[in-house]
Amino acid sequence: MITELAVERVEFTCGSCWHRWSVDYDVQRYVDDRGEEWEAFYRDNAPVPSPYTPQGAPPCEYCGRHWVGRLVARRPVPLPGPDAPRDRVPAEGTHRPERHEAPLLESGGHPQPAAVPEGERTRR
Numbered sequence: 001m002i003t004e005l006a007v008e009r010v011e012f013t014c015g016s017c018w019h020r021w022s023v024d025y026d027v028q029r030y031v032d033d034r035g036e037e038w039e040a041f042y043r044d045n046a047p048v049p050s051p052y053t054p055q056g057a058p059p060c061e062y063c064g065r066h067w068v069g070r071l072v073a074r075r076p077v078p079l080p081g082p083d084a085p086r087d088r089v090p091a092e093g094t095h096r097p098e099r100h101e102a103p104l105l106e107s108g109g110h111p112q113p114a115a116v117p118e119g120e121r122t123r124r
Contacts, residue, residue: 003037004029005077010051010069014060022072023058024107025051043107 004027011022026042041048041056049056057066080086 002028002030002079005079007075007077008071009073011072012051012058012060012067012069014063014065014067016065017060017063019060019062021061021108023051023069045104 006027006029008025008027009022010025011020013020023043025048028040028042029037030040031037039050041050051057051069052071054066054068057068059066078084
């Protein structure tokens, strides 16, 4: 059962050439039949290993080295609840047909997050 959906922006800094980039990952947390909790990561609709591990770290586009990422931003995607507004989707698939031809949002290519001053990090 899925317990949480989120989009996580992960920043990478190459320790070899110091190139910085960030990537958005779709993350699903779920509990399996034995009650164990798992995370699954997706990038551009494809399953990938966790970017927080050496096995899942993407290569630097300049030098090819791999560096583990760090979380810089996160947006939970609400799971539907019993009181959430919702619309039934017609069986014919004619509901918002343009969604099938809309371009996919890519996980990279977005502006880097602005640095937050040290004193501002804990305030909200």
